[in-house]
Amino acid sequence: MQILHPFTGSVREYEAEISHPDRYRPDHCPQCQARQTLIGHGFYQRTLVEVGFEGSIRVRRYLCRACRRTASLLPEFALPYLRFSLSVLAAFLIARLLEGRTLAAAAVAASQPHMPYQRGQFWVRRFRRQAEALGAALAAKITPLAAASFGLRALLMLQSLGWIAAHRFLFSELRVHLLGWPAFLAPHGRRAALPAARWPRGSKTHNTCLAPRPLPA
């Protein structure tokens, strides 16, 4: 299970900070709620494209001794299962949908001038599909704003609340992904149980596999 690392600095600062396992060690398990400190369980690597950064970052992983499941601490600037950071995605969607710029100009606004236009189209499609649910979820935090479409309304609400704050609320409390979960993790960001025959009786590992997947788009 992925939980958010309450960190808002730069990627470089994040890398330095995550070296200390105690700093943000969860004091209870987010999955079985056992009241015992989780133990450090190494890192996994994931790719990230951020303004001024493109490469691999480490994501810290913890293990619950009670249920034997792992929790990983994803920094707030990264979106689960998306290579591009929250700020890159936000800049693109604002430029394209709110300001009506072309796909190419929106890519420039998002500091991705060489990005294939199909990627931007894909983000817009996913966002529009998710927009009504986003607006409904964010209504718990902010009065819904009047707009011509669900997409615009969700964008205005995200802008008003702040993208990081909105992402923190949506993801941590509701397991809502800004672009919608990929099909294999829908609807709540958790892997569907595999057929029982593949797992030993009592094993819960089928819910916990956090091996990083290739990150599409």
Ligand SMILES: [Zn+2]
């Ligand atoms: Zn647990």
